[in-house]
Amino acid sequence: MTADALYAYAVLPAGAALPAGAPAILPGATHALVEAGGCAALVSAVPRGPFGAGPEGRMADPEWVADRARAHHGAIASAAASGPVLPLSFGALFSGPAPLIAWLDARGPRLRAALADVAGCAEWTIRVEEDAAGHAAWLDQHDEALRDLSRKVEAAPQGTAFLLGRSRARRLEAARAARRAELSRDLAARLAAHASALPGELTALVPQGNADRLRDDLARIERDLAGTGLAARLAGPWPPYAYARAALRDA
């Protein structure tokens, strides 16, 4: 098929080198750089046909989508290993160099500023995970109101016990939600202490020099949370996917 479109992965600084050994969005495609606006777009020339199937066509082919996602991320991660990148959204296809150059030219100053922001940084995300049964068991041990309700349920006659049981269930749900929210607030504050920007509630752009401290901080938190039914999982380093969207939301 004729390569009649450009798949665009990311924006790089002007003069950036092509990432060595990076995967391409389609097998057999190669990488190129299109420079404009004082920066460059990492692209592959591709036929537009495979991208035009639409939701119905590709819903039946999840492996095709998964392979494209791997390749998109692989190319961006390779570029990020040697300099700042601004990932474009997954699936960005331009009909040729001219519209891509126009797109870059129109946004040059903002793209360059965002590239300066992400230089030397990576993106990290913390996920709060809950083992519902384990969390309930921990709260049973540590929440005085729940313990009191449990004692009353055991001592009450059947009808009263049913009503008390419902009160206890509501109290348990409220306690679970409150503790999840408290942990999220605490994690957000800790993340902010290491970050240069916070594009999401628990997602941060972190200077490379702070990454080890962030890891150590999270390792301590994970140890403290052991056995409580809640866990905090640190994911990263990632190219600045969330930051790129947040920084250029209105570009």
Added chain:
Amino acid sequence: MREPLPLPPQPPPQSLADVLDRLLDTGVVLDGQVVISLAGVDLVHVGLRALLASVDRAAALVQPARLPGDGA
């Protein structure tokens, strides 16, 4: 001048589920992610993301495609 390396040379492997989770609703949006036409010529088309409207949906998509050794 080239900036310092922002990522470790060998970052930990990312699972496909993590990658899809990260790719959804991230990256620079191109003109609202629709086909932008000028004089009948499409300039920008963002199609793949439409397949992956939510993380839950993406996770469901991932299951048949996960390969051995992808990690957690």
